[in-house]
Amino acid sequence: MSTTDSASGAAPDATAIPPMKAVVMAGGEGTRLRPMTANQPKPLLPVVNKPIMEHVLLLLRKHGFTETVVTVQFLATLIRNYFGDGEELGMKLHYVAEEVPLGTAGSVKNAEEHLRGEPFIVISGDALTDIDLTDMVRFHKERGAKVTIALKRVPNPLEFGIIIVDEQGRIQRFLEKPTWGQVFSDTVNTGIYIMEPEVLERVAAGEVVDWSGDVFPELLEEGEPLYGYVADGYWEDVGTHESYLSAQADVLSGKVDVEIDGFEVSPGVWVGEGAEVDTSAVLKGPLYIGDYAKVEAGAELREFTVVGSNAVVRADAFAHRTVLHDNVFIGRNANLRGCVIGKNTDVMAAARIEEGAVVGEDCVIESEAYVNNDVKVYPFKTIEAGAVVNTNVVWESRGQRSLFGPRGVSGLINVEITPELAVRLANAYATTLKKGAMVTTSRDVSRAARTLKRAIISALTAAAMDVRDLEVVPLPVARFHTSQSGMSGGIMVRTSPGDPESVDILFLDGQGADLSPGAQRKLDRVFSRAEYRRAFPGEIGELTFPSRNVENYSHELLRAVDTSGVAEAELKVVVDCAGGTGSLILPSLLGRIGVDVLTVNNRLDEASPTDTVAKKMRDLERLGELVAGSGADFGVRFDPVAERLAIVDENGELVDGDRALLVVLDLVAAERRGGRVALPVTTTRVAETVARSYGVEVLWTATATDELTKAVRSEGEEIIFAGDGRGGFVLPEFSPTSDGIAAFVRLLGLVARTRRSIGQIDRAIPQAHLLRRSVPTPWAVKGSVMRAVVESAGERELDTTDGVRVIEPDGSWALVLPDTAEAVTHLWAEGPDSDSAQRLLDEWAAVVERAEG
Secondary structure, eight states: OOOOOOOOOOOOOGGGSOSOEEEEEEOOOOGGGTTTTSSSOGGGOEETTEEHHHHHHHHHHHTTOOEEEEEEOTTHHHHHHHHTTSGGGTOEEEEEEOSSOOHHHHHHHTTGGGTTTSOEEEEETTEEEOOOHHHHHHHHHHHTOSEEEEEEEOSOGGGSOEEEEOTTSBEEEEESSOOGGGOOOSEEEEEEEEEOGGGGGGSOTTSOOOIIIIIHHHHHHTTOOEEEEEOOSOEEEOOSHHHHHHHHHHHHTTSSOOOOOSEEEETTEEEOTTOEEOTTSEEOSSEEEOTTOEEOTTOEEOTTEEEOTTOEEOTTOEEESOEEOTTOEEOTTOEEESOEEOTTOEEOTTOEEOTTOEEOTTOEEOTTOEEOTTBEEOTTOEEOTTOEEOTTTSOBOOSSSOSOBTTBEEEEBTTTBOHHHHHHHHHHHHHTSOTTOEEEEEEOSOHHHHHHHHHHHHHHHHTTOEEEEEEEOOHHHHHHHHTSTTEEEEEEEEEOTTOTTEEEEEEEOTTSSBOOHHHHHHHHHHHHHTOOOOOOGGGOOOEEOOSOHHHHHHHHHHHHSOOTTHHHHTOEEEEEOTTSGGGGTHHHHHHHHTOEEEEESOSOOTTOOSOOHHHHHHHHHHHHHHHHHHTOSEEEEEOTTSSOEEEEOTTSOEEOHHHHHHHHHHHHHHHHOSSEEEEETTSOTHHHHHHHTTTOEEEEEOSSTTHHHHHHHHHGGGEEEEEOSSSOEEOTTTOSSBOHHHHHHHHHHHHHHHOOOHHHHHHHSOOOOEEEEEEEOOGGGHHHHHHHHHHHHTTSEEEOSSSEEEEOTTSOEEEEEEOSSSSEEEEEEEOSSHHHHHHHHHHHHHHHHHHTO
């Protein structure tokens, strides 16, 4: 692995470039930048008082690309009106409009009549860059490339396509918008391409086609010469409010080579034509004051502040790392920090606007109003004098990296997850479904879940959803009823595992599984835009309370899962319901099976709705004593929503995690003698030994919650079993999702028919030497850490199913996997013995720590 020839930094020689046209992609809506882009296209957003696209066009002109095709779609007229035919820039511009979005390749195909017969360059109109395009053209021609992609190393590659190239720069692999588990490099696709004209022949006219998703993989598979040019220059995809502010700071700091219109009156302080700045105003650069702006006496402008043209900053006002668009008025004693103020907006005396806030155009923030952190005020709003504006008052985006975490939408009860938020989430979910759709709601035993579920039901019915409220049920029962015909999805509220002060809101699809990443993004989009659908009075949904939920689940479970031989075996088991919802179903279910059972904690414990580590270990110790003392065959403990279970053998010893997975795998494989099992890549490879001994194949999956479900659905009847090594077991014959109750019933039948005890099976399975460690990793270096791992692997075999797994010649392996929700990297290492596993773990932990710098 290596970088290739990169930008030299020398001044471009425009005459060295043969005639070549450029395509500027300017059709994006910039939805993540709302409310700034609510009424203007993203390419017209000003960076130091000049639209991003103007910076792009000036870069093209600098490198000799004077004839340019601009593809437009969203608010196209505004772009045409601003740039005209390009004469003012010394360029010739052609515009090609899309009636509907055609994708990155379809958009260029739409402009084919302007591009025939010669190579051309494609560049985004909404990314700030000073990449040496002259040197990139040289690289393209020297390599004889069909396509050359400009690459850049970035701290967080999740929003981009990641690419690996060989020593000569030839592309080996790329992946569009990966999860952290799929990140194998920090070298990303900038969206700047040089192409030979025949590439357009690969693109169907009038259809949605994407370069990285459709065309490039096809070319790569056919062995066409695709090259990656790793650029040294600056590149920033201005796609978020944070990156918008950082782009301003980078221009002012000189990190990017672009034109600043103005006079540098002192180091880092730029003042535009006709601007009036009082001599007693405090200016601490770098900063920029636009044409004909006015800064009065006593005003203080601090680092990385941009004042738009014709803006007014009154006496004693304060602004730091703030961007003011054109014609903004800032009143006396106003205080602005790390915010963006849209054009034509008035911020009156003594108003205060905090970090991350964005105020749209044509707004009025009246005197002494307070706009809190991360609040988004959409255009044409008035905030009354003295008002304290927070997320409950105006449209906003959540202040986190992603709405969804590994357990749905999670947060502190009545702090991060409030009834108001639950209503908006339910509104967003309903908006993604058709009017009149039927959904389920359910909860665990906690009062917080009950309160939030009531809010959710109100929002769903108000959005024209018919709701079937299952009330308090185990999570597997909720999933089962959501998967029944006629259902479009469901929502369950439960206390977060291990954290009694937090709650999870789980969104289910029509098959009872967690929403797919694509469906999550759709819901997230609706939520962040606050574009909720409302029902007319006659469309308000109906709320019903179906009966016999538990009985129907039990009936279908016993019909689908083989329990033959249980009654004859006269098994004796101990079951701990953990004070959770499993107590609603297990005693009666086990009575129907015909097994001698002792149940403990078989009540709904409202005061303890989730497991803490101490409570779980205390209960398991007591469970072991009961199993050993009563001579039971084994014991199980369910989590409070009956989704997972822990197993205790006949001697009272805990068989947990991977060992429990191996025991159940052995039992299932011994009975089925064929098929496939789905396991996450973090599972010990002893599982392969167990499976192979019975003619069963292992399908390795990524570690995300929905991956086992996806594998069961896609592989059909071939998958006979799946498990995650954390007490979650999937029985495909009954459900594609984790179900602790079904797993326990299946375990009863397997133990009864094989006449082997849990302890005997456990002792017969080879010991695994699998170690795990977590290394704190700042978000900004996660991509570079994964690149360092790939490069350090050298010639060793790599598996990128999830993260990067490095396989040693002797079969030992180490897995490096960035966490999706926290600033940490997880490592696993397995070897033939504990010492070798420890050495391997230490080796890769050192690689991660060195890459962090």
